[in-house]
Amino acid sequence: MGDALRALLAGAFGSWYAFGSGTLVRATPLILTGLAVAIAFRAGVFNIGAEGQFIVGAAAATAAALAMHSLPAFILVPSMLVLGFGAGALWAWIAAVLRARFHVLEVISTIMLNFVALHLVSYLVRGPLQEPTHIYPQTVTFVDAARLPRFGSSTRLHLGFLVAVLACVAAWFVVRYTAAGFRLRAVGANPDAARSAGMIDAARATMRAFLISGALAGLAGAIEVSGVTYALYENISPGYGFTAIAVALLAQLNPLAVVGTGILFGALEAGATAMQRDAGVPSVVVSIVEALIILALLALDRFRSTATRESPA
Amino acid sequence: MSVADVTAFAEATVRTATPLALAAVGEVVVERAGVLNISLEGIILAGAFGALVGATHGGLTGGFLVAVLSGVAIALAFALFTVIWLRADQIIAGTAITLLSTGLTGTLYRTLYGSAGAALTIPTAGRIAIPGLVKLPVVGDALFNQPATTYLVYLIVPAVWWWMFRTHAGLGLRAIGESPAAADAAGVRSTHVRFVAVLFGGILGGLAGGTLVLSQAGTFAEGMSAGRGFIAIAIVVLGRWHPVGVMLAALLFGAASALQFLLQATGIALPYQLFLALPYVLTLAALAGVAGRVRAPAALARVHDH
Numbered sequence A: 001m002g003d004a005l006r007a008l009l010a011g012a013f014g015s016w017y018a019f020g021s022g023t024l025v026r027a028t029p030l031i032l033t034g035l036a037v038a039i040a041f042r043a044g045v046f047n048i049g050a051e052g053q054f055i056v057g058a059a060a061a062t063a064a065a066l067a068m069h070s071l072p073a074f075i076l077v078p079s080m081l082v083l084g085f086g087a088g089a090l091w092a093w094i095a096a097v098l099r100a101r102f103h104v105l106e107v108i109s110t111i112m113l114n115f116v117a118l119h120l121v122s123y124l125v126r127g128p129l130q131e132p133t134h135i136y137p138q139t140v141t142f143v144d145a146a147r148l149p150r151f152g153s154s155t156r157l158h159l160g161f162l163v164a165v166l167a168c169v170a171a172w173f174v175v176r177y178t179a180a181g182f183r184l185r186a187v188g189a190n191p192d193a194a195r196s197a198g199m200i201d202a203a204r205a206t207m208r209a210f211l212i213s214g215a216l217a218g219l220a221g222a223i224e225v226s227g228v229t230y231a232l233y234e235n236i237s238p239g240y241g242f243t244a245i246a247v248a249l250l251a252q253l254n255p256l257a258v259v260g261t262g263i264l265f266g267a268l269e270a271g272a273t274a275m276q277r278d279a280g281v282p283s284v285v286v287s288i289v290e291a292l293i294i295l296a297l298l299a300l301d302r303f304r305s306t307a308t309r310e311s312p313a
Numbered sequence B: 001m002s003v004a005d006v007t008a009f010a011e012a013t014v015r016t017a018t019p020l021a022l023a024a025v026g027e028v029v030v031e032r033a034g035v036l037n038i039s040l041e042g043i044i045l046a047g048a049f050g051a052l053v054g055a056t057h058g059g060l061t062g063g064f065l066v067a068v069l070s071g072v073a074i075a076l077a078f079a080l081f082t083v084i085w086l087r088a089d090q091i092i093a094g095t096a097i098t099l100l101s102t103g104l105t106g107t108l109y110r111t112l113y114g115s116a117g118a119a120l121t122i123p124t125a126g127r128i129a130i131p132g133l134v135k136l137p138v139v140g141d142a143l144f145n146q147p148a149t150t151y152l153v154y155l156i157v158p159a160v161w162w163w164m165f166r167t168h169a170g171l172g173l174r175a176i177g178e179s180p181a182a183a184d185a186a187g188v189r190s191t192h193v194r195f196v197a198v199l200f201g202g203i204l205g206g207l208a209g210g211t212l213v214l215s216q217a218g219t220f221a222e223g224m225s226a227g228r229g230f231i232a233i234a235i236v237v238l239g240r241w242h243p244v245g246v247m248l249a250a251l252l253f254g255a256a257s258a259l260q261f262l263l264q265a266t267g268i269a270l271p272y273q274l275f276l277a278l279p280y281v282l283t284l285a286a287l288a289g290v291a292g293r294v295r296a297p298a299a300l301a302r303v304h305d306h
Helices: A001-011 A016-042 A050-067 A073-103 A106-126 A161-178 A179-189 A191-196 A201-230 A242-248 A255-279 A286-308 B003-032 B040-084 B090-115 B139-144 B150-166 B168-178 B180-185 B191-218 B228-238 B242-267 B272-293
Strands: none
Touching: A001 A016, A001 A106, A001 A255, A001 B168, A016 A161, A016 A179, A016 A201, A016 A242, A050 A201, A050 B003, A050 B040, A050 B139, A073 A106, A073 B150, A073 B272, A106 B228, A161 A179, A161 A242, A161 A255, A161 B228, A179 A201, A179 B139, A191 A201, A191 B168, A201 A242, A201 B228, A242 A255, A242 A286, A242 B090, A242 B242, A255 A286, A255 B003, A255 B242, A286 B040, A286 B090, B003 B139, B003 B150, B003 B228, B003 B242, B040 B090, B040 B191, B040 B228, B150 B168, B150 B242, B168 B180, B168 B191, B180 B191, B228 B242, B228 B272, B242 B272
8 A cells, every 4th residue: 555655656746757747748638628627517517528529629630630741830730729629619519509409418418429439539540540551540640740849858748738727727717707707607506597687698608618618628639649649549538538527626616726636636647557557556546536536525515505504694 | 131130130129228228217216206316327337347246256146136236335325425415416426426436346356357357257147038928920039038137127117117106105206306395295205215216226227237247248347337327317318207118218229229230231331330339329319309398307406405
C-alpha cells in the first residue's frame, strides 16, 4: 500500500518533468471535458456524453490532419481544432434536438451516442482512415504541421493546456458577468421560473449550453490527437468524459475551479499509470476513487442543505 | 435467405432480449415507485462479475446466487444514497455508482484473475427444450429451447403485471410513483416501498448480468454490460412502464441486434461496426418516436422528503 502510494505521488509530482509531462498533459482533456460538463449541468442539462463528443472531436481533427497534411501548421492546427469543436457540437446537437423536440432524456441519448461514436471510430481506424499497411487499427502518425507546439523541447506539455485554461477563464467571465451567462444560470436553477419571468428563450438558452458543452468536449478530443497521440486509435479516451463529471462536481460547477480540480484528477490519473507500472496496482482503481469523491460530495451537499433548511429562520 | 437464417434470427432475438427483459422488468417496478435507477448499468456489470466469481467456486447455482447478491449490493448502495439515507440527486448518484461498479469489477478482476484475463472455464447453463412447444414451426426453437433464465422472463412478466395492477400493494407502489406525499398521507410507507422496489430491481439486474456470463458468453470481460443498463431504461420508456409492453420492447430490441444474421445472409457486405452501432441508433430512433407521447410516473426522479 505504501509502495503504491509512493509510486502514485512520484508519478504525479516527483519531478518537474513528471508534473508537466504527466500531470498537466493528462489534466488538459480533463479540464476541457470538465468545463463541458460544468456548463451543461449549470444549465440543467445532464450531458454525460462528453466521452462521445470527445471521440468525434478527435476523429474530425484526425480527418482534417490526414486530408490537409500538406498545409502549413498555422492553418492546419487551427482547422483541426475548429473541426473538432464543430464535431463535438454536432454530436451534442443530436441529443439536444431529441430532448427539445421529442422529450428524450439526455442521460439516455448521450450514453447511446457514446457507443455510436466508439463504433464509428472503430470503423474509421479499420477502414477509410487505417494506416497503409492495414495491420494496426490506427491511422498513420500525423505530420509535424498537424501537431500542437510544445513548451520547449524537454517537456511533453503542449499549447493545448493554455487553451484549456483560457477556455475556463472565458467561460467564467461569460457565466458570471454577461446576460447570456445569467440566462444560462436562470434556466438551470428553475426553467419554469425563467419562463414565467419573461425569458421566452429558455429553450434556446438550454440548447445553446448543450451545444457549447459538446463543442468543448470535441475541442478536447482535437487537442488530444494534435497535442499528445498524433494519431487516432480506438481507445483514444480512457474515460475522460466520465472523469469529467467528477471534475465538474468537485469544482462545484465553477469554470475557474475546474482548472484546479482538472489538475488534481490529472495528477491522480498520471500517478495511477506510474502506480500500475511500478507497484502493479491496476490503474482502474482510479474509477473507484472518482466515484467515491462524487458520492462524498453528494453527501456533503445534502448535509449542508439540510442544515440550512433546519436552522431557525 | 433460408429457413435456417430465419430460425437463427429468431433465436438470436430471444437470446439478446432475455437479459434486457429481466433488467427492464425490474426497472419498471423501480420507476413505477418514482425512482430512476441509472445505476442499473453498474448492477448488471456487478451481476456479471459476481456470476464469474460464484461459478468458479460453486458452479451454476453459486454463479447465479453471487450474481444476484452482487446486483443487490449495488442496488443497496444506490438506495442508500437516493432513497433511505441521503435522498441525493438520482441521476448523479446513479452515474457515480455505475462508475464505482466499473472500477470495483475491473480492479477485482485484474487482481483475482490477472490482467491477461486467463482463459476461464466456468460451467454454463444449457438449453432446456420444452416438450411439444419446441416443435412449433420457426419460433418453436427460439422461444422454447433456451436456458432457464428465458423461461424465468415468461414467468416473471405476468407475475409482475398481476402484482402491480391487481393487488393492493401494487396500487400503493403506483401511487408513490405519481405522488409520494399523497401516498404517505394515505398510509403507504413510501420510503419503505421505494427501498424494496430498488432491491427488487437489483435482484433482476443481477440476474441479467448473470445471464450474460452463465447463459451466453461463458466468461467475463471488463465493461461487458456495454450499455445494457441504459438500453433497459430506454426499453422501459418504449414499453410504456408496463411489464408486458417492456417484454415486447425488449424483443424488438433483440430483433434489431439480431438483424445482422439476416443481412449477412443476403450477402451484402457492410462494415460490422454498423451492426454493432445499430441497436443504439435504433434505441434513439424508437425513443424519439415514443417518448413525447407517453407519460412517465409524475414523481419519477424527484427527491421525496417528508
